[in-house]
Amino acid sequence: MKQQLIIEPLIEARVPLDVVVHRAISEFLNIPPEQVITQPNKKKYYDPDHPESADQGLQEVFSIMRDLNLQGLEDRDLCRSEAGGMSFLEALQAVVQDFTDMAPQTPVHYVELGPEPIKTTEILQRLVESGVQIRSYTALDINPASKFVMDSCVRRFVAAEKINHVTADYFSLPGLGIEDDGAQALVTMLGFQEGNETPYKIMNFFRKFVRPGDVLLSEMQLLSTANWLPIFRFYGSEQMRRFSKLGLQRTMGNLESEYGVVLVPVAMEITGSGFVAATTERIRSDGDLNGKIVVTNYCIKYTEEGFRRLREFDRRFRVVSQRVTGDGSVGFQLAERC
Numbered sequence: 251m252k253q254q255l256i257i258e259p260l261i262e263a264r265v266p267l268d269v270v271v272h273r274a275i276s277e278f279l280n281i282p283p284e285q286v287i288t289q290p291n292k293k294k295y296y297d298p299d300h301p302e303s304a305d306q307g308l309q310e311v312f313s314i315m316r317d318l319n320l321q322g323l324e325d326r327d328l329c330r331s332e333a334g335g336m337s338f339l340e341a342l343q344a345v346v347q348d349f350t351d352m353a354p355q356t357p358v359h360y361v362e363l364g365p366e367p368i369k370t371t372e373i374l375q376r377l378v379e380s381g382v383q384i385r386s387y388t389a390l391d392i393n394p395a396s397k398f399v400m401d402s403c404v405r406r407f408v409a410a411e412k413i414n415h416v417t418a419d420y421f422s423l424p425g426l427g428i429e430d431d432g433a434q435a436l437v438t439m440l441g442f443q444e445g446n447e448t449p450y451k452i453m454n455f456f457r458k459f460v461r462p463g464d465v466l467l468s469e470m471q472l473l474s475t476a477n478w479l480p481i482f483r484f485y486g487s488e489q490m491r492r493f494s495k496l497g498l499q500r501t502m503g504n505l506e507s508e509y510g511v512v513l514v515p516v517a518m519e520i521t522g523s524g525f526v527a528a529t530t531e532r533i534r535s536d537g538d539l540n541g542k543i544v545v546t547n548y549c550i551k552y553t554e555e556g557f558r559r560l561r562e563f564d565r566r567f568r569v570v571s572q573r574v575t576g577d578g579s580v581g582f583q584l585a586e587r588c
């Protein structure tokens with residue numbers, strides 16, 4: 251019987267996203283579930299036996315993110331559409347301006363979830379130029395490889411004794427771990443990281459983690475109306491291909507494989523129907539694994555409206571601004587914790 255493309259409610263509360271993605275890939279691509287191997291995203295970012303040490307693979311993962319951001323900011327037309335609109339850099343600059351307009355020249359504690367130096371330098375530079383005092387900088391990262399680079403990048407803006415780096419899974423932490431001196435925290439989660447978890451998991455995390463009065467800046471890749479090409483272009487980049495190979499290597503060892511990208515429909519807990527982009531490696535080695543599809547990365551792609559709804563769903567956040575690139579493929583969202 252021909253399989254119908256009916257979008258079932260695949261994302262249920264408390265079902266981990268890797269389980270949802272596994273099921274969706276098997277169902278919608280018509281691949282037996284046992285042919286698909288899916289692992290939690292975070293496995294690519296640390297070594298469970300030595301969580302405090304950064305091997306070469308983890309260093310490279312961190313460098314890949316850095317390179318992607320460097321290219322993103324250097325290409326002055328990235329994410330502009332044929333009809334114009336803002337580039338990636340302009341959208342980032344606009345949202346930072348929106349933040350400084352909210353409460354000009356008030357001091358902030360800057361907390362970065364999953365740090366990288368390129369966008370962070372751009373943001374901190376603009377904040378400082380607008381008269382915002384950066385009282386402290388805290389990086390929370392499961393990957394220990396970011397520590398050295400982030401320390402040296404942030405030192406231009408923050409006194410050395412006010413720079414903190416915590417190597418941990420941020421979902422395991424009780425809170426921001428910053429001084430409660432009345433200053434607001436600007437908490438950032440950039441690089442589409444929010445799409446790596448289910449809407450409920452991320453909503454509950456931000457509700458617990460971000461204090462009333464603090465501001466959250468999130469960057470997401472969006473499912474733009476009638477144009478999914480930017481998503482495929484991004485995942486087709488050399489950096490994302492290499493990232494996928496490194497993910498495969500970390501979890502399965504050295505295997506010959508072929509890279510792939512799929513966009514599968516899933517139903518969302520909060521935002522309704524949506525899609526998950528997944529990168530895959532089809533194993534081309536002799537042995538039992540030959541032909542298996544290993545899912546090396548997965549990320550929910552919300553629509554512009556869905557991204558806003560996700561943040562405001564439990565009424566703990568109010569979206570203050572959402573700046574979207576001309577091609578509709580990247581959104582920077584600023585939300586205040588009520």
Ligand SMILES: C[S@@+](CC[C@H](N)C(=O)[O-])C[C@H]1O[C@@H](n2cnc3c(N)ncnc32)[C@H](O)[C@@H]1O
Binds near residue numbers: 319363392
């Ligand atoms: C997709 S990358 C984005 C990196 C960077 N924010 C950017 O804009 O390019 C996700 C980042 O979050 C970190 N990360 C992923 N899961 C994490 C977790 N559970 N706890 C702490 N850090 C995590 C990774 O080490 C990585 O730096």
